[in-house]
Amino acid sequence: MACVKILERLGHKVVFPERQTCCGQPPHNTGYWKEARKSALRALDIFEDAEVIVGPSGSCIAMMKDGYGDLFKGTEHETRAKALAAKTFEFTQFLVNKLGVTDLGAAFPHKVTFHDGCHGLRMLKAKHESRALLAKVKGLELVEMSEAESCCGFGGTFSVKFPKISTAMVEKKVASILETGAEYVTSLDASCLMNIGGYAAREGLPFKTIHIAEILASQEA
Amino acid sequence: MSSPLTRFKAAVADATSNEARRDFIYKALGGYYVSRDKNKNNFRDWQKARECAAQTKYESLNNLAEELEIFSKKIEGRGGHVFFASTPSEAREYILKVARDNGVKKIIKSKCMTSEEIHLNDALEAAGTEVVESDLGEFIQQLRKEPPFHFVFPCMHVKRDEINTLFQENIHSRDTNNPAELTMIAREYLRQKYIDADMGITGANFIVARDGMISVTENEGNSRLSAAMPKIHLVLVGIEKVVPRLEDLALFLPMLATAGAGQPLTGYNTQYAGPRTAENPDGPEQFHVVLLDNNRTQLLADAEHRDALHCMRCGACLNVCPVFKNIGGLSYGTTYQGPIGSLITPHLRGTKNWQHLSYSSSLCGACTQACPVKIDIHDHLLENRRNAATLAPSILWKMIFFGFNFIFAHPKLYALTFKIAKKINPLTKLAGKVPGTLLYGWTGTRKLPEPPKSSFRERFAEHKKQDLSVR
Ligand code: SF4
Numbered sequence: 001m002a003c004v005k006i007l008e009r010l011g012h013k014v015v016f017p018e019r020q021t022c023c024g025q026p027p028h029n030t031g032y033w034k035e036a037r038k039s040a041l042r043a044l045d046i047f048e049d050a051e052v053i054v055g056p057s058g059s060c061i062a063m064m065k066d067g068y069g070d071l072f073k074g075t076e077h078e079t080r081a082k083a084l085a086a087k088t089f090e091f092t093q094f095l096v097n098k099l100g101v102t103d104l105g106a107a108f109p110h111k112v113t114f115h116d117g118c119h120g121l122r123m124l125k126a127k128h129e130s131r132a133l134l135a136k137v138k139g140l141e142l143v144e145m146s147e148a149e150s151c152c153g154f155g156g157t158f159s160v161k162f163p164k165i166s167t168a169m170v171e172k173k174v175a176s177i178l179e180t181g182a183e184y185v186t187s188l189d190a191s192c193l194m195n196i197g198g199y200a201a202r203e204g205l206p207f208k209t210i211h212i213a214e215i216l217a218s219q220e221a
Numbered sequence: 222m223s224s225p226l227t228r229f230k231a232a233v234a235d236a237t238s239n240e241a242r243r244d245f246i247y248k249a250l251g252g253y254y255v256s257r258d259k260n261k262n263n264f265r266d267w268q269k270a271r272e273c274a275a276q277t278k279y280e281s282l283n284n285l286a287e288e289l290e291i292f293s294k295k296i297e298g299r300g301g302h303v304f305f306a307s308t309p310s311e312a313r314e315y316i317l318k319v320a321r322d323n324g325v326k327k328i329i330k331s332k333c334m335t336s337e338e339i340h341l342n343d344a345l346e347a348a349g350t351e352v353v354e355s356d357l358g359e360f361i362q363q364l365r366k367e368p369p370f371h372f373v374f375p376c377m378h379v380k381r382d383e384i385n386t387l388f389q390e391n392i393h394s395r396d397t398n399n400p401a402e403l404t405m406i407a408r409e410y411l412r413q414k415y416i417d418a419d420m421g422i423t424g425a426n427f428i429v430a431r432d433g434m435i436s437v438t439e440n441e442g443n444s445r446l447s448a449a450m451p452k453i454h455l456v457l458v459g460i461e462k463v464v465p466r467l468e469d470l471a472l473f474l475p476m477l478a479t480a481g482a483g484q485p486l487t488g489y490n491t492q493y494a495g496p497r498t499a500e501n502p503d504g505p506e507q508f509h510v511v512l513l514d515n516n517r518t519q520l521l522a523d524a525e526h527r528d529a530l531h532c533m534r535c536g537a538c539l540n541v542c543p544v545f546k547n548i549g550g551l552s553y554g555t556t557y558q559g560p561i562g563s564l565i566t567p568h569l570r571g572t573k574n575w576q577h578l579s580y581s582s583s584l585c586g587a588c589t590q591a592c593p594v595k596i597d598i599h600d601h602l603l604e605n606r607r608n609a610a611t612l613a614p615s616i617l618w619k620m621i622f623f624g625f626n627f628i629f630a631h632p633k634l635y636a637l638t639f640k641i642a643k644k645i646n647p648l649t650k651l652a653g654k655v656p657g658t659l660l661y662g663w664t665g666t667r668k669l670p671e672p673p674k675s676s677f678r679e680r681f682a683e684h685k686k687q688d689l690s691v692r
Binding site for chain 1: 230233234237243247543544546547548579580581582583584585586587589590600603604605606607608609610611614618619622623625626628629630632635659660661662663665666667668669670677678680681684
């Protein structure tokens with residue numbers, strides 16, 4: 001809801017098409033492209049009429065902006081997929097690059113570190129947007145972790161197919177987070193945060209996860 | 222014998238539980254990132270340089286047959302021999318024959334991953350020939366009876382103390398763990414081996430086709446000695462290592478050094494063009510180049526993944542790969558480790574046995590970002606998965622995604638699933654305690670997220686209602 005609140009505060013009308021479900025990334029990522037096309041095609045139908053599509057997830061947006069191109073290459077839906085990609089935006093990129101806003105009047109008096117999720121970072125090239133937004137949040141102290149750009153180890157079905165590798169990766173990520181002494185780790189991606197948070201909760205580690213939109217929607221108490 | 226997947230999983234379990242070794246690898250690579258980034262600044266524009274390199278490799282591969290033809294004519298024109306080997310066994314037989322025909326008893330070798338690919342040392346030793354690796358890292362790995370851990374830094378996982386013990390046990394050296402002294406010990410030992418060798422075997426980093434040369438990059442000078450001292454110099458190299466012109470090295474040599482090792486330029490870069498002649502008395506008596514295909518032409522025929530042959534084995538993708546750093550190079554069970562190994566091994570050795578490597582990646586894309594010749598590594602890993610799933614789909618995943626699509630195609634059902642999931646949450650938690658299941662893959666080390674009190678759709682609907690009532 002944080003996204004909705006922010007966008008509405010900025011004067012936008014937010015529509016949530018009830019029929020939307022999943023962009024199709026999980027089967028795509030596992031190699032089951034036929035199955036992925038089914039979900040993706042639904043998304044194409046549902047979102048086709050929107051002026052812009054904004055999503056608070058680097059990963060899903062990367063799928064729609066980048067993945068659909070490959071998925072529909074050489075099919076009758078290729079042009080539609082391209083058109084959709086062009087008007088789809090990751091939330092922070094939409095705010096900063098499209099709307100030109102960085103100051104949302106938010107307040108979050110905590111020490112925070114930022115994890116650059118792989119899809120947002122490498123496929124969408126999102127990096128400076130989050131920093132610009134967080135810099136304007138009152139009371140927030142951003143401490144960059146070492147290897148902020150290193151993968152947290154989630155990787156979708158990879159995390160359950162090869163849990164040992166995935167866990168080793170999240171261990172390293174969490175070590176970088178702990179070094180900063182931050183109270184919160186934030187990111188563009190709920191999936192990375194679920195992975196990091198899931199590990200941290202199990203180990204009883206002294207930091208919390210929070211999506212960047214929730215920070216940006218926070219107001220002074 | 223167990224399957225590559227079984228061996229992979231066992232090796233991964235072993236490697237990931239060795240926290241000290243993982244930390245050691247992370248630390249070992251720490252300095253590399255800094256020097257790599259610093260040396261990238263020597264290029265006017267690193268991104269442009271990458272594009273240029275990729276373009277050059279693209280051209281060479283498009284004309285591969287012609288380029289190799291020109292190359293071999295040039296070498297033969299100077300009295301050298303060129304042998305095209307389709308398979309590892311053809312390559313081995315040729316090399317064994319050269320050795321036999323010349324009464325070769327002792328061989329000195331410098332670093333050559335292609336020789337690992339065809340298990341050359343085993344074949345030579347079985348034929349009664351002594352083979353000594355002269356690259357320090359390879360020498361250590363040879364004594365350890367272990368394949369290279371990293372195709373550029375073969376023994377990066379071995380600690381000083383271990384080298385000390387290894388040398389004491391195998392070459393009866395004095396007790397020291399001073400790196401300079403350890404290097405000297407190996408150097409003294411190897412000197413005599415160069416002198417005694419009847420044949421030197423090297424790899425090649427580049428085939429400079431139109432000038433009829435091969436180019437070797439190294440830091441220790443061991444390759445030059447291996448090529449210069451024995452009477453016979455034999456080069457074993459994959460056919461894809463072609464660049465058309467000598468000028469191209471002006472880009473590729475610093476690029477290889479920077480991307481792979483964080484150096485401005487590697488210590489020694491040497492070009493070899495043939496045996497000695499009456500006019501040119503330098504060089505070996507015999508010069509052989511064995512060009513290995515080993516399914517590379519099959520990869521060349523795959524338009525989607527052909528760019529995997531751009532690879533110059535710089536190792537940059539390994540250095541940045543969080544999977545490699547945590548599982549280490551030996552776990553892969555392949556000649557080429559890391560992201561590029563996971564990409565090409567299914568092509569070179571079959572999807573059926575090696576597809577798991579394409580799946581053992583989070584597809585984070587750090588490799589693609591690092592690759593100097595712009596190979597789309599992580600996207601290709603995903604396409605490998607697609608190929609594997611098309612070739613032999615797994616019933617389990619088919620079922621999962623069938624259910625997934627069914628639920629997601631019916632938003633009402635999806636909303637209901639959310640409610641049910643909330644209700645049965647304690648049950649799910651219980652199920653998560655059963656080892657061996659997919660779910661346990663998560664719950665074994667991580668907590669499942671608690672389901673929120675209400676779903677986004679419920680809250681959004683509520684929000685819209687309130688909105689309306691205010692108006
Ligand atoms: S794939 Fe690219 S980064 Fe990896 S070794 Fe080859 S050239 Fe280097």
